[in-house]
Amino acid sequence: MSRLIVVSNRVSVPQAMGAAGAQGGLAVALGAALRENRGIWFGWSGKETDSFTGHLDMQRNFGVTTATIDLEPQDVDEYYNGYANRTLWPLFHYRIDLTEYDRSFGESYVRVNQRFAESVIPLIEPEDLVWVHDYHLLPLGSMLREKGVTNRIGLFLHIPWPPTRLFVSLPNHEQLVASMLHYDLIGFQTEEWLDSFIHYIKKEMGLKVAKDGTIEYQSRRIVARAFPIGIDYDEFLEASRSADAIGAYDRLKNSLGGNRKMLIGVDRLDYSKGLGERFDSFDRFLTDNPDMAKDVVLLQIAPPSRGDVSSYQLIRHDLERKAGHINGAHADVAWVPIRYVNRGYPRSELAGFYRAADIGLVTPLRDGMNLVAKEYVAAQDEEDPGVLILSRFAGAAPQMQDAVLVNPHSPEEVSDAIKQALAMPLEERRRRHQALLASVRDEDVVRWREHFVEALQGKGADDHSTAGNASPQKVPVKTQ
Known part of the structure; x- marks a missing residue:
């Protein structure tokens, strides 16, 4: 049975697992999936360190194993406060007037995603499913592929995807989206956000998209689909x-x-x-x-x-x-x-x-x-x-x-x-x-989680992934 490796910017507080009403529904649903699949939840601890070492803090509470890393203050300022929350967040919420473009933000975003990739790889076993969450980690899938990971990897975006006419204002937007096309499954909250992503794929990248959301890219097939999330x-x-x-x-x-x-x-x-x-x-x-x-x-x-x-x-x-x-x-x-x-x-x-x-x-x-x-x-x-x-x-x-x-x-x-x-x-x-x-x-969060994981496993449809059958091509990820 495949394990589930969840990767997100932050990891839910382990000691709160299982406490009724103490966590959001997403944490409850992911916690349940991790317990069922003997999985691991990996991400940033929320703490800072003077020098990044890649040290993993492993804990197990209420049947859930978590693994966290600390980040340097510069990373927190430029990757989290900077590119994630002063560039991507306003742009993806249609606030181009508040969007800040700073080269140092983009460089730190790439650097931290590389650090996430290097740190999580030792935790991934050959049959594991890897589920990456949200806008903080869009290029993580391509970085895992570059390092030889052939597992099925999925991304779920919790925020809107902006219309193409807004998204193209992001410097090096092509490289960012190209890096996302190394996931096997890309999930969006609604059909509207999915349609915006597909429009970009067709108009700006000239790629073919089948009616079922399958995208052909570099001898790979990626499925893009809407998975509306609910509460527990x-x-x-x-x-x-x-x-x-x-x-x-x-x-x-x-x-x-x-x-x-x-x-x-x-x-x-x-x-x-x-x-x-x-x-x-x-x-x-x-x-x-x-x-x-x-x-x-x-x-x-x-x-x-x-x-x-x-x-x-x-x-x-x-x-x-x-x-x-x-x-x-x-x-x-x-x-x-x-x-x-x-x-x-x-x-x-x-x-x-x-x-x-x-x-x-x-x-x-x-x-x-x-x-x-x-x-x-x-x-x-x-x-x-x-x-x-x-x-x-x-x-x-x-x-x-x-x-x-x-x-x-x-x-x-x-x-x-x-x-x-x-x-x-x-x-x-x-x-x-x-x-x-x-x-x-x-349409609760349990149904959402089950549908996403089943799609990532390829159940109910042909396994479109070529992961493991083709050598991963390195994609330059430039954000500025």
């Missing part, structure tokens, strides 16, 4: 019924007082989440509906992230300014319209908060998937469910058509959606929720 429904349902969740629900409900309705947003502090636009939309609702305003509260939970990147510092200051302005303009001594919280909460408590909220406000400007939308639906009381307002630009939107879909760039449209949701009859709320819940339950 059973695990989240258990967390939502825990004492912590019930306590969080009661605490929040009691704090509202009277019959006030609550909207909730839970997002990492990031410009892709559309938080500034969300505050503007709520301000428009308060202004346009003064008769309803004092009966509504917006709770926005926004844990800070990437504080070393200047654009993230700016968005935090902007949101603090907007929250203060809106509260100053609309509040009175007994009511404050926006509760803006810059800290994170355990998933079990968040489940209680979701259940207490009459509206889930999930309005990213661009998102690979957005699992908060699915968690909100899973946490609801089926007899008296809340309403999900969802950006049509979230990756989850194609699966969640029974949400109230909005354009997050339009304050008027979002304001109207809030008014519609607050007035929605119980029968309609139940109908929408039942359809959404069926999707969340049936």
Whole structure:
């Protein structure tokens, strides 16, 4: 039986494995797969070292083996804060205005990917499946091939893939994509991101792509496919019924007082989440509906992230300014319209908060998937469910058509959606929720993981990989 080797930028904290509600659904699903397949989870420890040695810190907790390396401060600054989060992240979220092109960033990105390849190779046995995750490690597959690895290797991208007209602004974009074509399987969150990738492959590289997503490249066949990710429904349902969740629900409900309705947003502090636009939309609702305003509260939970990147510092200051302005303009001594919280909460408590909220406000400007939308639906009381307002630009939107879909760039449209949701009859709320819940339950993270691994194994289709049958060709990976 093949083992599974998972490679990601960061490795989930080992001691949290198996603790209900303590981890995200992705970590839970990958942990289960690693236990079932005697696998290893490899990545950066999150720690820095004065000099890179390639030393592996091996641990085994709750049946999962992890292997981590430390990186030098320069690598963290240029590879992680630099190329990954100041170049690729904004570009892939269509924010070309925030994208920074710096040669040192690209050089460090290549260097760190090489270090990942050199460090993980001793862990890979001949029959292992290798599953690489996300935009931090796009060229890793080609580097493993250069070093003689002939195993089946797959990549899953958790964020959007931008349209060709934007992606070509990236220096040396051809070499980066060519390096990706040494994976056997490339997975995307949605058909939209898959289509954008295929368009680039055809238009810029002149390659043939079959109807089933098979790409022919240098005597190899690579499969590109959409694998929409979900939440761990059973695990989240258990967390939502825990004492912590019930306590969080009661605490929040009691704090509202009277019959006030609550909207909730839970997002990492990031410009892709559309938080500034969300505050503007709520301000428009308060202004346009003064008769309803004092009966509504917006709770926005926004844990800070990437504080070393200047654009993230700016968005935090902007949101603090907007929250203060809106509260100053609309509040009175007994009511404050926006509760803006810059800290994170355990998933079990968040489940209680979701259940207490009459509206889930999930309005990213661009998102690979957005699992908060699915968690909100899973946490609801089926007899008296809340309403999900969802950006049509979230990756989850194609699966969640029974949400109230909005354009997050339009304050008027979002304001109207809030008014519609607050007035929605119980029968309609139940109908929408039942359809959404069926999707969340049936298309969960376990199904996603099983489908990807089966595709990587070549089950259910011809094994298109020529790995092991052809000598790998070295592809120069230049990012600047």
